[in-house]
Amino acid sequence: MYPITYVTDCFDGNARARLSTRIGALFGQSPTIVAADGPDPESFAALTLLDCLIATESLGEEGHPTITLLNIAPRDGVWPNGVPFCWFRYGKHLVASTFNPRVLAQVQRELGIERVHVTDIRAAVTAAGFAPAEVDKIAGTQFRSLWYLPLLAKWVADGRDVPSAETAIPETYDPEPVVAVVDNFGNCKLDRRLDLTFGATLTVAQRNDDGSTTPVDVICYPHLTAVPRNSPGIIPGSSGTGYTELVIRGASAATTFGLQPGDPLTTTADICSVA
Structure with missing residues (x-):
C-alpha cells in the first residue's frame, strides 16, 4: 500500500467523505486530504506539492513510494469541461494532478520536472475497458477529481498503460515574491x-x-x-x-x-x- 496525500480545493465535508471512500475502495486505504483553501489556492498547492516531494528525501533509509494527488482547476473556461489531468514521477514517487502550469511551476523550477503525461479522460477510461455509459458518466461529470483522478493514480501505480501525451509544462513565473x-x-x-x-x-x-x-x-x-x-x-x-x-x-x-x-x-x- 502507498501513503496517499490528496491536495484539493474541493474539501467540504461531503467532498472529503466521497474522496476518502472512493480512494479507500481503490487502494485499500484512505488518503490524507489537504484543503487548498484561502484566496490563492494555486500558490498554496504549488508549494505544498513541492514540500510533499522534498519530504521524501534524506530519510536515512530506502523509504516507501508515495502517491500525491492534486486537484486545482483553473476557472478560466479554456478547456471543455475543465483542464485535463496529468501524471509524472519524481524518483519512485507518483504525482497525479490537474495540468495547471502555476501549480506545477515549483516542481518544474526546483526539481527539474519539465514534462508530464497529459491524459484525455474519455480515451483513458475507454482504454481501461469501461462500458460506454460509464465512460460518458466519468468523462462528463462535474466532479472529475472524484471519478477520474483516483482511477488515473491507481492505473499508473499498478503499471497499466494509460493513453497520454508527454507535454512540456508551460513556463510561468510571478515577477515579484508572492x-x-x-x-x-x-x-x-x-x-x-x-x-x-x-x-x-x-x-x-x-x-x-x-x-x-x-x-x-x-x-x-x-x-x-x-x-x-x-x-x-x-x-x-x-x-x-x-x-x-x-x-x-x-x-x-x-x-x-x-x-x-x-x-x-x-x-x-x-x-x-x-x-
Whole structure:
C-alpha cells in the first residue's frame, strides 16, 4: 500500500467523505486530504506539492513510494469541461494532478520536472475497458477529481498503460515574491528563495486598513531564533529549497503586515543595505 496525500480545493465535508471512500475502495486505504483553501489556492498547492516531494528525501533509509494527488482547476473556461489531468514521477514517487502550469511551476523550477503525461479522460477510461455509459458518466461529470483522478493514480501505480501525451509544462513565473502559504503561526512563506545578505533589509509592503500600503524595512536574519522577540524578520524558511519567510518572533507576520496568500511581499524586489 502507498501513503496517499490528496491536495484539493474541493474539501467540504461531503467532498472529503466521497474522496476518502472512493480512494479507500481503490487502494485499500484512505488518503490524507489537504484543503487548498484561502484566496490563492494555486500558490498554496504549488508549494505544498513541492514540500510533499522534498519530504521524501534524506530519510536515512530506502523509504516507501508515495502517491500525491492534486486537484486545482483553473476557472478560466479554456478547456471543455475543465483542464485535463496529468501524471509524472519524481524518483519512485507518483504525482497525479490537474495540468495547471502555476501549480506545477515549483516542481518544474526546483526539481527539474519539465514534462508530464497529459491524459484525455474519455480515451483513458475507454482504454481501461469501461462500458460506454460509464465512460460518458466519468468523462462528463462535474466532479472529475472524484471519478477520474483516483482511477488515473491507481492505473499508473499498478503499471497499466494509460493513453497520454508527454507535454512540456508551460513556463510561468510571478515577477515579484508572492506569499504562497501563511502557516499557523502567521509566518508568511514565499514562493521562492531570495538572495539575502544577512543584516541587510528588504522593503515589505504593509497593508493598512484604509487600503494604503506603508513600506517597512525588515532586517534579514540567518534563522528564526536570531530575530528579536516581537520584531519582524526575513529568514530562510522551512519550505521549498530554503524558501524565504517573513516572520515576527512571538506574533503573526500575516496579521501585522495585512498579508494573505497571493499577495506580493515587497514594494520593490531590491535588497538594500542597512544604513
